[in-house]
Amino acid sequence: MKFRTETRRRPVEHTVDGITHTINKPQQVRVPVLPADWDSRAIKAASALVLVLTAIAVVWSTVSIGSLLHGGPGYAAAALFDVSWITVLILEWLGRFDPAKQKFARNMGFVLVGVTAGAIAWHGALLDSVALAVVGAAVSVIAKLLWMAIFRHVDKPLSDEDRQWVDAEISKANAKLAVAGVRRRVAVAEVQARAEILAAEQLLNQLDDGANTAEQIVVDEESTPVLASPNTVRRQVEQAPSIAELARQQVTGGASNKDAFEEIMRRIPDAKPESVQATVRREARRQTRYM
Template structure:
């Protein structure tokens, strides 16, 4: 175990001529240094590397698809749609990582978006450089995005059947509370709107201030 020497302050008292006052003193203490978390460092390194490769892949895919679409500025915007949509699907897959049924749907959408991107890159590569260019160009997008799929499987927590059911029950209970809160907000808004409309209708039946309602029954003064 290694230690690090630090200086810390602590409260104390000091007495002079019988008068005691609180003071702050300093002392040097040995603080144990935790061992380096190599697992966390490895995860950070892998994530950084995969992010860099993904940026390269997105740039390559966008440029390739834009050239396929005549290379205008709108073509570049359209070329980035597929990879940006895939990034959105990647984020959704993380959000539903504990819900296998929804994770399956999100993964299928992600692979479908990847297939469209790879097809477009392959067509552009075959048009400009032949079959070899098509295969290599498409592999750039596949390599970077397959790493995310591999990273997700490598870091995804494994749950037993009982634990998975417990997690599903907790998510269901929380979802029910959110649904109840949403319904109550809708009911409150509807009630407020109905009350406002009733007040508006009631106000519209009254004559303006300072005027006399000619249709009202005149009051007969007492004899």
């Protein structure tokens, strides 16, 4: 067995002048060297060769089908044929622990490779070249079969009990993913609901503030405050000089408070009675102070 020397560090206590600290001290350690894994290297080499062959098949089919579709955008459409069955190859590898998924991907791969091979054979037939039709179509099919051979070699067979155990573990992991997804969606929905509720509350507060600002309190010195609507307040503000002037004229002319009130209400029918009464009483007190 072969060995190699590695430098590792281990914690040791080091004391200087009566003060101890833990330091990392280098140490030479001999460790065994594992023998080369030729099986793994062989699989990697085979995969590299099949990958090169797949690239050749992609180029060949793209040129052939693109020419069949009269070039230009046809080459982009031709790339779809190869991309499709190569994508299914990846799905087949990802589904190696699920026989149903792996089988579906494998069968779909055969269908897509068959379509690609058929298009290449069609192009060769249009060119009256049997060799081009057969060999060109065989390139993609051979690449597909070689990938199947590699997957089958790499795939580790499981007993029925082990496969059921693996299925149970996968099911448990999928359940956790599903729960996580549902919780995430619920959390997002709750956040959106809270945001909408806060927005609605803020809007209601703004409307309430606007209403409180628009509503004015008409204060009668001898009565309780009365809330007036914004339209009434605006009308009273416009009529306020007229009411005050009329009240001054009536009181100065010797009219009683009742007569002054009735005269003002006759001239301004839509005036607020409480406001008119307050104005008349205020003018009457002012005239009394001046007398």
